[in-house]
Amino acid sequence: MAYGILSFGAYIPRMRLQRKAAADANAWFSPGLKGQKGERAMAGWDEDSVTMAVDAARDALEGFSRDDLTSLQLASTSLPFEDRQNAGIVANALNLDTQVGTLDLAGSLRAATSGAVNALRAKAGQTLLVASEHRKTKAGSAQEMAYGDGAAALLIGEGDVVAKLLGSAGESVDFVDHYRTEGSEFDYSWEERWIRDEGYMKIVPRVVGRLLKDTNTSADSITHFCMPGTLAKIGPTMAKKLGLAETAVRDNLAAVVGDTGAAHPIMLLVHALEDAKPGDKILVANFAQGCDAMLFEATPAIAKMAKRRGVTGSLKRRREETNYQKLLAFNNLVPLERGMRAEVDKQTPMTALYRNRDMILGLVGGKCTKCGTLQYPKTRICVSPNCNAINTQEPHPFSEMTGAIMSYTADMLTYSPEPPQHFGMITFPEGGRIMMDFTDVDQGKVDVGMKMRMVFRIKDFDSQRGFVRYFWKASPTEQAA
Amino acid sequence: MATGIRDKVAILGMGCSKFGERWDCDAEDLMVEAYQEALQDSGVETSQIQAAWFSTAIEEQHVGKSGVPLAVALRLPYIPVTRVENYCASGSEAFRGAVYAVASGACDIALAMGVEKLKDTGYGGLPQRQRGTVSSMYWPNLSAPGSFAQLAAAYRAKFGVSAEDLKRAIAHVSIKSHDNGSRNPKAHLRNKITEETVMKAPTVAEPLGLYDCCGVSDGAACAIVTTPEIARSMGKKDLISIKALQLSVSNGTEAQHNSWDGSHFVTTRTAATRAYQEAGITKPRDQLSLIEVHDCFSVTELVTMEDLHISPEGTAIKDVMDGFYDHDGKIPCQIDGGLKCFGHPIGASGLRMIYEMYLQMLGRAGERQRSDTPVFGLTHNLGGFPHQNVCAVTIVGQHGA
Numbered sequence: 001m002a003y004g005i006l007s008f009g010a011y012i013p014r015m016r017l018q019r020k021a022a023a024d025a026n027a028w029f030s031p032g033l034k035g036q037k038g039e040r041a042m043a044g045w046d047e048d049s050v051t052m053a054v055d056a057a058r059d060a061l062e063g064f065s066r067d068d069l070t071s072l073q074l075a076s077t078s079l080p081f082e083d084r085q086n087a088g089i090v091a092n093a094l095n096l097d098t099q100v101g102t103l104d105l106a107g108s109l110r111a112a113t114s115g116a117v118n119a120l121r122a123k124a125g126q127t128l129l130v131a132s133e134h135r136k137t138k139a140g141s142a143q144e145m146a147y148g149d150g151a152a153a154l155l156i157g158e159g160d161v162v163a164k165l166l167g168s169a170g171e172s173v174d175f176v177d178h179y180r181t182e183g184s185e186f187d188y189s190w191e192e193r194w195i196r197d198e199g200y201m202k203i204v205p206r207v208v209g210r211l212l213k214d215t216n217t218s219a220d221s222i223t224h225f226c227m228p229g230t231l232a233k234i235g236p237t238m239a240k241k242l243g244l245a246e247t248a249v250r251d252n253l254a255a256v257v258g259d260t261g262a263a264h265p266i267m268l269l270v271h272a273l274e275d276a277k278p279g280d281k282i283l284v285a286n287f288a289q290g291c292d293a294m295l296f297e298a299t300p301a302i303a304k305m306a307k308r309r310g311v312t313g314s315l316k317r318r319r320e321e322t323n324y325q326k327l328l329a330f331n332n333l334v335p336l337e338r339g340m341r342a343e344v345d346k347q348t349p350m351t352a353l354y355r356n357r358d359m360i361l362g363l364v365g366g367k368c369t370k371c372g373t374l375q376y377p378k379t380r381i382c383v384s385p386n387c388n389a390i391n392t393q394e395p396h397p398f399s400e401m402t403g404a405i406m407s408y409t410a411d412m413l414t415y416s417p418e419p420p421q422h423f424g425m426i427t428f429p430e431g432g433r434i435m436m437d438f439t440d441v442d443q444g445k446v447d448v449g450m451k452m453r454m455v456f457r458i459k460d461f462d463s464q465r466g467f468v469r470y471f472w473k474a475s476p477t478e479q480a481a
Numbered sequence: 482m483a484t485g486i487r488d489k490v491a492i493l494g495m496g497c498s499k500f501g502e503r504w505d506c507d508a509e510d511l512m513v514e515a516y517q518e519a520l521q522d523s524g525v526e527t528s529q530i531q532a533a534w535f536s537t538a539i540e541e542q543h544v545g546k547s548g549v550p551l552a553v554a555l556r557l558p559y560i561p562v563t564r565v566e567n568y569c570a571s572g573s574e575a576f577r578g579a580v581y582a583v584a585s586g587a588c589d590i591a592l593a594m595g596v597e598k599l600k601d602t603g604y605g606g607l608p609q610r611q612r613g614t615v616s617s618m619y620w621p622n623l624s625a626p627g628s629f630a631q632l633a634a635a636y637r638a639k640f641g642v643s644a645e646d647l648k649r650a651i652a653h654v655s656i657k658s659h660d661n662g663s664r665n666p667k668a669h670l671r672n673k674i675t676e677e678t679v680m681k682a683p684t685v686a687e688p689l690g691l692y693d694c695c696g697v698s699d700g701a702a703c704a705i706v707t708t709p710e711i712a713r714s715m716g717k718k719d720l721i722s723i724k725a726l727q728l729s730v731s732n733g734t735e736a737q738h739n740s741w742d743g744s745h746f747v748t749t750r751t752a753a754t755r756a757y758q759e760a761g762i763t764k765p766r767d768q769l770s771l772i773e774v775h776d777c778f779s780v781t782e783l784v785t786m787e788d789l790h791i792s793p794e795g796t797a798i799k800d801v802m803d804g805f806y807d808h809d810g811k812i813p814c815q816i817d818g819g820l821k822c823f824g825h826p827i828g829a830s831g832l833r834m835i836y837e838m839y840l841q842m843l844g845r846a847g848e849r850q851r852s853d854t855p856v857f858g859l860t861h862n863l864g865g866f867p868h869q870n871v872c873a874v875t876i877v878g879q880h881g882a
Contacts, residue, residue, distance in 0.1 A: 352615055435736060471618060
């Protein structure tokens with residue numbers, strides 16, 4: 001049995017901020033921003049690197065048993081918690097066994113690639129490597145234009161792999177093109193030309209050259225070259241210097257997603273795997289305080305890979321956003337008047353959250369062993385009026401079930417970071433129902449009977465204590481792609 | 482076998498403050514205003530009151546907890562005072578406590594008082610509150626109009642009603658209540674409105690607009706009850722007595738089990754059925770003279786007409802549009818303006834509804850008095866959310882009828 005990439009998945013938020021809208025809003029101060037083209041993925045107010053990681057992980061796990069996982073690693077430089085393991089939240093949301101090892105990989109845009117190299121080389125058990133970023137930027141900055149939000153995941157393990165690692169090479173160099181210190185909210189960046197000429201163009205060729213040499217691979221045999229940098233023409237320039245075919249250079253997604261940081265190399269790799277044919281050679285070169293390079297070969301299994309959302313599907317699931325103010329509000333960059341209803345204390349009793357962690361983070365309800373009725377939440381006494389048996393419920397996760405809207409409203413009165421707040425009763429054909437918030441819906445396009453899937457999202461912010469409360473929401477299935 | 486409450490307790494006197502934005506008043510002032518009227522009406526002295534039930538819902542923002550605020554405001558003579566809270570049905574709950582105390586023989590004269598001072602909360606609309614440690618982690622952050630608005634979506638889906646037809650029908654509900662409220666000097670909102678006003682108003686929670694929502698008011702209402710025998714011994718002639726008191730509380734089935742369709746209130750249907758049985762009413766559509774229902778939102782009133790078994794299922798729109806529930810219709814609903822226009826100080830509303838029944842039955846309702854003498858009056862007080870709520874149905878009427 002081979003060891004390598006068993007599966008992959010991705011998640012890109014539906015909202016795509018039009019760069020022109022951001023440029024126009026800031027042109028009075030920074031006329032240099034004018035002429036910005038394309039769009040960038042923009043997380044909704046209820047998304048962060050944890051929630052996006054959950055959705056990318058679910059995509060990668062589609063068709064695979066979660067029982068085989070031995071490790072879950074979450075790579076990001078924008079994790080919502082500095083001290084509380086973020087991978088642990090993802091694992092709970094995925095209802096993974098508590099024995100699955102969890103690890104946050106952080107500190108560098110190489111977090112995900114270094115994690116992937118380690119997992120692929122260690123060949124120990126099955127690892128779900130998820131990379132996710134929700135990168136905060138200053139208003140009117142070049143980063144605001146260049147960065148994007150999103151997540152990608154690789155399932156690494158033994159079995160009928162879709163891609164195997166031919167080799168990897170790495171180099172650690174304290175080349176500080178940008179940085180963010182403890183307590184800082186935003187990246188600080190140095191000059192682009194220096195980053196390109198002294199950083200990318202010198203470090204990456206060294207590492208890739210060594211990888212090609214070590215693996216006895218000729219540069220012109222590479223069919224997919226994933227170069228996650230979004231500096232202008234960096235991919236083609238690098239390919240030329242390395243002797244790679246120009247046609248091998250993968251779209252860096254700068255025009256449609258933006259730079260998703262630590263997630264970006266995995267995002268490009270997943271995108272390449274979606275297009276790859278058996279025998280294709282995929283080279284990933286990730287620059288950040290050095291470089292990680294990985295060389296993969298797609299196997300015949302890739303042709304039989306079950307359809308998943310991936311990057312291609314995520315790109316299709318898209319809504320243009322021209323209101324730049326939303327980006328500022330969602331990222332807390334303006335002191336918006338949120339009204340008295342936003343002042344309600346959102347303190348979370350940790351005891352209650354702990355007792356109910358499967359219910360809240362895993363959307364685990366109950367199934368009556370006596371009458372078979374499904375219900376959410378699980379209770380001591382079965383809800384079925386014909387049963388009402390006591391202590392008969394076993395855990396039943398609702399997270400992968402598809403429901404339908406029974407009732408709904410679009411509420412303008414209640415506090416919502418993006419009004420109107422849509423919510424309603426979702427009923428599941430197998431049984432059970434939940435009154436829940438909706439997300440990713442368009443006003444006027446919601447109706448009774450609409451099919452909804454469950455998505456893990458931010459429920460509330462406890463602004464007094466800085467805690468993020470997560471829960472599940474209903475999202476239209478037709479947008480799932 | 483329980484014999485029920487029918488004709489065992491009579492209303493000795495009632496009082497109600499003016500409802501509205503009572504900027505000049507504390508809850509204490511409102512309670513005393515209602516109490517003075519009730520005392521005078523009943524002819525008793527404070528020293529004769531042997532027990533009291535006090536309803537208020539959002540006590541944190543005005544009086545605080547316990548029975549003490551009522552005892553202090555009225556200078557009650559160290560009697561038992563019980564504070565009750567059951568969402569927006571709190572007022573009916575206080576009344577139930579006082580009536581049951583008298584019926585049990587535990588005391589001769591009991592008092593029920595409900596009050597709410599909403600205009601000190603700083604909110605337009607009901608204040609946003611926590612809903613408990615666990616439910617706040619998964620319940621949507623819903624507002625009251627948002628939760629009740631969902632009735633409309635489910636009702637439309639069930640009966641194949643167009644959005645416009647439903648909106649027009651619920652508009653009529655509000656137009657009727659404004660019309661009634663304009664004739665009531667104690668009502669909060671006394672302006673008449675047109676269909677155009679309702680249809681064009683800003684949306685609060687789809688499809689409910691501003692005029693589909695009840696008034697958020699300050700107010701208090703009070704009842705003093707005793708046995709019919711004592712009432713007669715005190716010289717009372719036209720006795721108004723209690724025919725039925727029923728309360729139904731959701732047990733979570735609607736919220737968790739797919740047997741409920743979201744278009745109606747299970748609790749109202751249950752409480753109404755039991756109340757008619759207790760009161761000996763077999764044909765509510767023919768026998769009821771007047772009703773006051775919990776019209777927190779116009780769509781609530783519409784579906785309640787079916788839940789009370791007055792309009793057959795799916796026909797409330799027709800009855801509403803035909804004027805069946807108008808002031809001069811077969812069964813006037815909210816002849817005093819309802820929650821919509823009299824206003825909705827949560828803890829007081831249930832008692833306010835009974836107050837109107839009492840006035841109408843004694844022919845004391847002034848300009849809005851129903852010309853035919855009402856025999857049976859039903860009040861319906863509802864709290865919570867359509868999928869999880871508390872419903873009180875009270876029937877009062879001419880004693881012996």
